[in-house]
Amino acid sequence: MAGLYRPRHPERTVLYRVLFHYFDRFLAEYEGRFEKESGFLRPVIKEVVERYLDCGNPRCGFARIRCPDCHAERLLMFSCRTRGFCPSCHSKRLEEWGEWMRETLLLDVPHRQVVFTIPRMLRIFFKYNRRLLGELCRCGLRSLTRYFQVTTGSELMPGVIAAIQTFGARINAHPHLHFLVTEGGVDEGGVFQKVSRIDDSRLAELFGREVLGFLVSKELLSPEWADRLLSWRHTGFNVHSRVRARTNLVPVALGLIEEELRPLPSKGWAEMIRKVDEVDPMLCPKCGGLMRVIAFLTDYAVVDRIIDHLNLTFVAERPPPAHSAYPEVLMVADTPAEYLS
Numbered sequence: 001m002a003g004l005y006r007p008r009h010p011e012r013t014v015l016y017r018v019l020f021h022y023f024d025r026f027l028a029e030y031e032g033r034f035e036k037e038s039g040f041l042r043p044v045i046k047e048v049v050e051r052y053l054d055c056g057n058p059r060c061g062f063a064r065i066r067c068p069d070c071h072a073e074r075l076l077m078f079s080c081r082t083r084g085f086c087p088s089c090h091s092k093r094l095e096e097w098g099e100w101m102r103e104t105l106l107l108d109v110p111h112r113q114v115v116f117t118i119p120r121m122l123r124i125f126f127k128y129n130r131r132l133l134g135e136l137c138r139c140g141l142r143s144l145t146r147y148f149q150v151t152t153g154s155e156l157m158p159g160v161i162a163a164i165q166t167f168g169a170r171i172n173a174h175p176h177l178h179f180l181v182t183e184g185g186v187d188e189g190g191v192f193q194k195v196s197r198i199d200d201s202r203l204a205e206l207f208g209r210e211v212l213g214f215l216v217s218k219e220l221l222s223p224e225w226a227d228r229l230l231s232w233r234h235t236g237f238n239v240h241s242r243v244r245a246r247t248n249l250v251p252v253a254l255g256l257i258e259e260e261l262r263p264l265p266s267k268g269w270a271e272m273i274r275k276v277d278e279v280d281p282m283l284c285p286k287c288g289g290l291m292r293v294i295a296f297l298t299d300y301a302v303v304d305r306i307i308d309h310l311n312l313t314f315v316a317e318r319p320p321p322a323h324s325a326y327p328e329v330l331m332v333a334d335t336p337a338e339y340l341s
């Protein structure tokens with residue numbers, strides 16, 4: 001059965017070793033040490049980390065796959081498929097999401113990235129009340145449509161894909177928005193009008209007014225404070241729009257702009273794994289045919305026998321010392337540091 005299983009050994013990474021050895025202690029000490037500063041520990045955090053610790057662990061079972069042509073067999077370990085945490089599963093998700101956007105969603109027009117950031121002193125509202133993040137996003141959208149309206153003189157509806165990011169490059173609390181935006185929008189007659197340049201400081205000013213208006217309406221900020229902040233030369237609201245998207249688009253109808261987001265298709269999963277790993281786990285190593293799952297092996301006794309038979313190991317080594325772990329864990333957050341601090 002040698003060669004039936006190709007482990008990728010996530011347990012040898014710094015991230016895995018740190019969590020394997022310290023996550024229980026972190027949970028036990030969270031309330032006393034971190035809750036005051038970082039707020040309530042959301043249950044999803046524990047759930048995601050526990051799933052990540054099982055990702056690719058042979059002890060959690062296998063799928064047995066077989067080639068219908070030459071009957072070759074392999075074992076495939078289970079992935080956690082968590083979002084935004086497991087480096088392996090997250091990169092597959094990104095690939096899948098990007099592919100779906102390019103092929104189904106994006107219009108055949110130029111796009112750019114627009115990043116919206118807020119003043120440091122306002123971060124605290126979004127840190128303790130994540131529901132406000134949705135409204136922050138709508139503030140970004142309103143300021144953008146307003147900007148297009150002011151610069152072109154007509155009501156344009158831009159195409160926007162919005163991503164809320166709650167942390168900065170040092171994994172600090174730093175709520176900000178990444179928008180992928182069409183360079184222009186559709187006017188009332190359904191015609192796309194191009195706006196090739198965005199004046200970041202003007203858009204930042206509109207964004208600041210929207211956010212402050214919203215915080216005042218929620219009675220989180222007094223109107224006097226909002227006015228004072230707006231009168232400062234550097235308000236702390238920033239926009240960065242200089243990054244243009246490189247898209248090789250399949251031309252699609254403008255009508256798609258009205259379409260609702262649909263759930264990601266799951267059928268492309270193996271295809272995406274192939275793109276990331278450059279090895280298609282479902283491709284027969286002997287004849288190149290497409291292998292099929294014939295069974296899931298999750299019974300502990302069976303799984304243990306297979307692990308013994310194949311001499312599989314999945315043991316997290318001791319954790320690295322803190323000063324070397326920190327920079328390496330930070331490298332996992334591979335966001336450009338330019339506008340994240």
Ligand SMILES: [Zn+2]
Binds near residue numbers: 055079089
């Ligand atoms: Zn995973």
Ligand SMILES: [Zn+2]
Binds near residue numbers: 067069284286287289
């Ligand atoms: Zn085959």
